[in-house]
Amino acid sequence: MYAYDEIDRTLVNERVAEFRDQVKRRLSGELTEDEFKMLRLQNGVYLQLHAYMFRVAIPYGTLSSRQLRALAHVARRYDRGYGHFTTRQNIQFNWIKLKDLPDALGDLADVGIHAMQTSGNNTRNVTSDQWAGVAPGEIEDPRIWAELMRQYTTLHPEFSFLPRKFKIAITASQHDRAAIKIHDVGLRLHKNADGETGFEVLVGGGLGRTPFIAKTVKPFVAGRDILSYLEAIMRVYNQYGRRDNIYKARIKILVHELGIEKFAAEVDEEWRQMKSDALLIDDDVVEDIRSRFFYPSYEKLPHNPEELKRAAGDPKFEAWRKNSTFAHKTSGYSIVTISLKPVGAPPGDATAEQMDALADLADKYSFGEIRVGHEQNLALPHVARRDLPALWKALDKIGLATPNVNLVSDIIACPGLDYCSLANARSIPIAQELTRRFANHDTANLVGRLHINISGCINACGHHHVGHIGILGVEKNGEEFYQITIGGRADENAELGALIGPAVPYGEVADVVEDIVEAYLALRHNPDELFIDTVKRLGVEPFRERVYATR
Amino acid sequence: MPLVKGGQIITDAFAHVADDAELPVEGAVLVTAKRFLQDPDAILARPGKAGVIWPNSRDVDDLVPHLGRLAVVALVFPTFRDGRAYSQARLLRERFAWRGELRATGQVLRDQFVFMLRAGFDSFEVKKQADAEAFAQTVKRYSVFYQPTGDGRITALHRRMQLRHSESAGL
Amino acid sequence: MTSPLEQKKIKITGPSVVTANRTIDGAVIYRTTAKDWSTDLAHAAIVRAADEARTLLAESVADDVGAVGAYIAPVEVTDGKIAPGNLREQIRRSGVTITLLPAIGLPVQA
Numbered sequence: 001m002y003a004y005d006e007i008d009r010t011l012v013n014e015r016v017a018e019f020r021d022q023v024k025r026r027l028s029g030e031l032t033e034d035e036f037k038m039l040r041l042q043n044g045v046y047l048q049l050h051a052y053m054f055r056v057a058i059p060y061g062t063l064s065s066r067q068l069r070a071l072a073h074v075a076r077r078y079d080r081g082y083g084h085f086t087t088r089q090n091i092q093f094n095w096i097k098l099k100d101l102p103d104a105l106g107d108l109a110d111v112g113i114h115a116m117q118t119s120g121n122n123t124r125n126v127t128s129d130q131w132a133g134v135a136p137g138e139i140e141d142p143r144i145w146a147e148l149m150r151q152y153t154t155l156h157p158e159f160s161f162l163p164r165k166f167k168i169a170i171t172a173s174q175h176d177r178a179a180i181k182i183h184d185v186g187l188r189l190h191k192n193a194d195g196e197t198g199f200e201v202l203v204g205g206g207l208g209r210t211p212f213i214a215k216t217v218k219p220f221v222a223g224r225d226i227l228s229y230l231e232a233i234m235r236v237y238n239q240y241g242r243r244d245n246i247y248k249a250r251i252k253i254l255v256h257e258l259g260i261e262k263f264a265a266e267v268d269e270e271w272r273q274m275k276s277d278a279l280l281i282d283d284d285v286v287e288d289i290r291s292r293f294f295y296p297s298y299e300k301l302p303h304n305p306e307e308l309k310r311a312a313g314d315p316k317f318e319a320w321r322k323n324s325t326f327a328h329k330t331s332g333y334s335i336v337t338i339s340l341k342p343v344g345a346p347p348g349d350a351t352a353e354q355m356d357a358l359a360d361l362a363d364k365y366s367f368g369e370i371r372v373g374h375e376q377n378l379a380l381p382h383v384a385r386r387d388l389p390a391l392w393k394a395l396d397k398i399g400l401a402t403p404n405v406n407l408v409s410d411i412i413a414c415p416g417l418d419y420c421s422l423a424n425a426r427s428i429p430i431a432q433e434l435t436r437r438f439a440n441h442d443t444a445n446l447v448g449r450l451h452i453n454i455s456g457c458i459n460a461c462g463h464h465h466v467g468h469i470g471i472l473g474v475e476k477n478g479e480e481f482y483q484i485t486i487g488g489r490a491d492e493n494a495e496l497g498a499l500i501g502p503a504v505p506y507g508e509v510a511d512v513v514e515d516i517v518e519a520y521l522a523l524r525h526n527p528d529e530l531f532i533d534t535v536k537r538l539g540v541e542p543f544r545e546r547v548y549a550t551r
Numbered sequence: 552m553p554l555v556k557g558g559q560i561i562t563d564a565f566a567h568v569a570d571d572a573e574l575p576v577e578g579a580v581l582v583t584a585k586r587f588l589q590d591p592d593a594i595l596a597r598p599g600k601a602g603v604i605w606p607n608s609r610d611v612d613d614l615v616p617h618l619g620r621l622a623v624v625a626l627v628f629p630t631f632r633d634g635r636a637y638s639q640a641r642l643l644r645e646r647f648a649w650r651g652e653l654r655a656t657g658q659v660l661r662d663q664f665v666f667m668l669r670a671g672f673d674s675f676e677v678k679k680q681a682d683a684e685a686f687a688q689t690v691k692r693y694s695v696f697y698q699p700t701g702d703g704r705i706t707a708l709h710r711r712m713q714l715r716h717s718e719s720a721g722l
Numbered sequence: 723m724t725s726p727l728e729q730k731k732i733k734i735t736g737p738s739v740v741t742a743n744r745t746i747d748g749a750v751i752y753r754t755t756a757k758d759w760s761t762d763l764a765h766a767a768i769v770r771a772a773d774e775a776r777t778l779l780a781e782s783v784a785d786d787v788g789a790v791g792a793y794i795a796p797v798e799v800t801d802g803k804i805a806p807g808n809l810r811e812q813i814r815r816s817g818v819t820i821t822l823l824p825a826i827g828l829p830v831q832a
Contacts, residue, residue: 007707011695018692022662027746029787030681038632039662047791049814051748082823097747121632151697151707157669158641158700161634238638239610273646278699278706288711344821351823417810418818421791426809428820478808 001064001369002147003292004112011154012109015116019043020102027099042122042160044090044115045101049421054079054096055118056108060128060146060170061089061372064294065359068370070111072355078104083355085340085348087412087463088167089127089372090118094419116154121162123153123234127169129177130373133295134381136329140197142172142189144290145226148281152227159234163241164249166234167206170199174492179374181205181214181494182466184251185233187226198222203233203263204255205494207460212252213494215260217267223286228279232271236263296367296382301332303385311389319441320392323403325383334385336366338378338395339402339410343439346428347413348376350400357398365391374463375412375451377405407444408452408517409435412463416456416473417480423456425473425480425506430454433510438517447517450531453488466490468532469516470497471509480506486516486543487535500544504551512547519546553683556652556674558690560683565602565623575599581625584609587617595620604656607635615647624649626672628657637670644671645701664689669700732772732779736807737799739766740775740782741814742792750814751789753782759789763804763815768797 004012022039025031031039044055056071063071071091075083078100079093086092096104105115117124126146133141149168153159159166171178172189180186186202198220205214221229233251242248255263311317325334338358341347350358358378362370365387366380373379378400383391395401404410411434414420416427431454438444453467457474464470470485481503488497504512517531523542524534535543554563565581568574574582579600587594587603594601595617602623605614614624624643626636636655643649654674655667661682667675668690677683699706705713740753744761751759752766760766769775775794782792796807806812813819 005711007695007710011693011697011707014693014695018662027787032786033745033790035631035660035662047743047748049810050750050817051743095748099746121634154697155666155693156698157666158637159634160666161632161637235638239635243633243635276645276699284712284715285708288708288715345823346820349823354823418813418820426819428818432820480809 001062001067001294002059002143002289003294005292008112008151009109012112012114012116015043015114015155016102016105016109019105023098023102038120038161040098041120042117043101043105044118045096045098046119047421048094048415048419049417050419051095052098052101053419054093054101054104054115055086056091056093056113056115057118057125058089058091058113058372059125059150060132060143061130061374062132062143063370063372064111065362065368065370067111067113068355068359068362070108070113072352072359074104074107075352075355077107081353082349082351084346084415085350085372085376085378087374087376087414087461088125089130089374090125091372092415094415119165120160121164121166122160123156123162123166123168125167126150126153127167127178127183127374129171129173130371130379131177131326131335131381132172133293134328134330134333134335135173135177136327137173138329139172139189139191141290141293142170142178142187144286144293145187145189145199145223146170147289147293148227148286149230152230152279159238162234162238163243164246164251166237166251168230176490176492176494177373179463179466179490179494181492182207182211182463182490183214185230186214192220196222199226201226201229201233204252204260206250206252207463207465208250209247209458210253210256211460211465211496212256213496214252215255217255217260217264224281227281228274229267229271231279232267232274235270236266240266294367294369296369298330298333298382299384301384301386303331305332305386307386307389311392314389316396317389317392320396320401320403321388323407323445324401324405325388328382332385334383334388336380336383336388336391337373337405338380338400339405340377340400341404341410341435342399342402343409343435344432345435347411347431347435350378354398354400357394358400361391361394375410377410403441404435404444406449406451407438408447408450409438409444411435411452411454412467413454414456414462416454416462420456420461422459423473424458424475425456425482427454427456427462427471427473430471430473430482430506430509434513437510437514446527447521448527448530450517451489452513463490464488465496466494467497468535469513471513474503476503482506482509484509484512484516484547486540487532489532498540500540501548501551508551512551515547516543519543552676552678553680554674555677555683555686558687560686565600579622581623584614588613591617602652602654605639607633607639611639611642611647618643618647618649618651621651623652623654623674625654625656625676628655628659628663631658631660631663637666640667640670640672641700661685661689665693669696669702669704671701732775732794734770734772734775734794735796737768737770737797737804738775738794738807739763739768739797739804740778740792741766741795741811742782742789745788745790748790753778753792757781759785763797763806766797766804768799768804769794 202214417423455462485497600622
């Protein structure tokens with residue numbers, strides 16, 4: 001985790017004091033809702049169907065156990081005892097009261113957590129790979145750069161009132177776990193031919209009404225220049241992004257309308273004119289930030305310790321180990337993914353009790369650190385392999401050991417019409433039914449890696465466009481219907497899914513998904529061919545035929 | 552609408568002159584860009600000071616050649632949510648070295664004062680009297696700033712560098 | 723259930739009410755005949771024509787301090803009893819349609 005210093009703490013506290021004043025002026029009538037709305041959005045406060053919703057930032061998906069306990073405290077004290085982890089490494093509380101928000105923010109500020117810019121037309125949480133710092137083969141820890149960018153974009157006086165929201169994601173691995181290609185700015189950290197560290201900069205990705213995969217605007221920007229280059233991009237966007245139509249205001253539209261070459265030229269022209277070195281990041285600055293990140297002192301441990309050998313006889317443990325634990329860059333350790341997708345439960349939710357218990361487990365087995373992934377699961381990034389059996393027992397007791405990570409029942413879903421005022425249809429009950437249909441782990445394992453994404457409306461917070469199977473809720477004559485797509489993916493080979501046919505009613509969605517899975521099992525070349533690869537090989541047609549044959 | 556400058560409410564020395572109205576013979580005037588560009592020399596030749604209200608939908612490039620002879624540049628926030636003038640302000644101050652009065656007009660509200668100051672504005676046509684009166688207090692809200700602008704305030708990154716250097720120098 | 727926040731023209735297709743969220747805590751509220759708000763749908767003022775609706779909405783929106791995001795929502799009236807007129811309003815009145823974690827009774831540490 002990044003340790004706040006006096007400067008960081010001061011800023012967060014000043015922000016809380018400012019918001020407290022703004023809430024006071026709203027409740028007294030001094031500020032109208034029209035004047036207040038953007039201010040509360042800039043502090044992560046939405047209005048939903050039943051109540052306000054409070055979105056708290058988890059920068060680059062990293063939490064200390066102390067911070068996780070503070071989130072549990074907010075859930076318990078100000079909300080209804082649970083929180084929801086989102087597709088952008090944030091956490092949401094669904095029942096918060098406006099009058100309690102300054103206190104909730106104050107409690108979070110004590111542990112270095114904030115909700116700045118988790119909504120509004122500004123730069124949002126800079127997200128990254130939830131395995132940053134521990135993934136084998138990583139170039140270097142992208143979170144250092146994410147923190148630099150977090151600071152650079154926080155309360156930036158020039159860019160706090162952009163045409164629309166602005167989302168940045170960073171990856172430093174071959175396999176992109178941060179979905180950079182569906183972000184307004186995507187950054188791929190790598191080394192060039194001269195061994196210099198820098199970024200491939202992509203721009204204009206995004207989902208929603210007009211989905212786009214990001215395009216490369218510059219193949220290499222040296223690390224020391226990345227903030228100035230980012231400033232050039234944002235200045236071009238701030239000045240020329242559309243302000244007349246909120247559905248055409250994202251940078252992806254500007255890039256599309258200008259074309260990537262012209263857009264790149266505009267940015268370069270602006271960049272060229274920025275004479276000042278004020279934004280140059282020298283090694284000193286990077287080192288300072290790096291010095292405040294926590295890195296454990298790993299022991300020299302065996303890859304196959306006695307404890308693991310003994311536990312290998314337990315099929316339940318083995319099923320979990322094979323599914324939920326992943327190779328760590330340090331031998332003798334594992335990255336453990338904590339599934340928040342138990343059968344029948346809302347995907348991505350955790351109770352305050354679970355959060356507290358997990359914080360204790362993190363202290364005991366993961367050097368006090370927890371990660372949050374965009375697929376709405378958590379992770380313990382530094383678990384000694386000898387501790388896996390004991391950890392598993394403890395996780396199982398609190399319902400956090402469902403061995404379905406990356407499988408068909410590991411569903412990503414937005415809150416949908418049960419919570420969200422923008423939604424057309426519900427998403428969570430669809431997810432819950434699907435987890436029931438695929439509750440059998442042998443079946444799920446037979447099917448293999450399969451990402452289902454569900455969105456309750458075209459705003460696509462569930463990232464349905466890039467789901468292997470994507471489900472989009474729409475409304476037809478007051479009834480809930482769902483459009484189904486297949487073949488999407490969010491990684492380094494990002495692609496938008498294709499529609500398989502006309503929308504189907506609420507009651508039939510789970511049947512359709514079962515039909516798609518059955519079609520895949522029948523059509524796959526061999527058991528090792530993943531769903532996504534079968535779709536790539538055969539296209540949509542054979543799936544469409546089977547699903548709509550009797551519909 | 553109260554005008555705030557130097558943290559205080561002051562009387563506006565500049566008369567806002569409508570496009571179709573005659574320019575007063577003397578005294579400071581503030582005119583629209585449209586009027587100004589029709590005949591800049593005529594406006595600048597007057598004995599009184601001149602200022603231009605520049606729209607936020609237009610590059611400041613066309614204004615730059617005249618900066619040497621202007622006293623005020625007024626930029627516009629049609630709603631407080633339209634942040635184009637922040638970029639214009641920074642460009643005028645930091646790229647084109649504008650040293651005259653840079654005025655914020657339009658929907659200018661309390662909760663944007665700090666951003667505006669940081670972007671380089673030094674005078675404000677404030678929408679609400681209460682906000683104008685609270686100006687001096689409001690700008691004390693923040694003492695920490697992460698990113699550099701032309702306002703000369705030391706940024707967090709640089710303050711840390713200073714602290715590191717003074718520590719290692721044994722100070 | 724297309725978000726009524728996207729309503730531009732006021733179209734009434736049947737009995738309707740004005741609903742909003744209470745500013746201080748976000749609770750769901752309905753505009754009453756007494757120029758007030760109630761959390762109980764039974765106390766909501768019913769309008770049946772566009773101009774009636776417009777008037778009621780305007781009056782509701784004027785209470786900027788007490789309420790946020792007022793809009794017109796359909797209801798069904800049977801034997802004098804008012805019920806929500808679509809799924810969205812049903813959810814707003816009765817809560818989420820899903821089983822939540824604590825209710826599912828996932829085992830938690832004692």
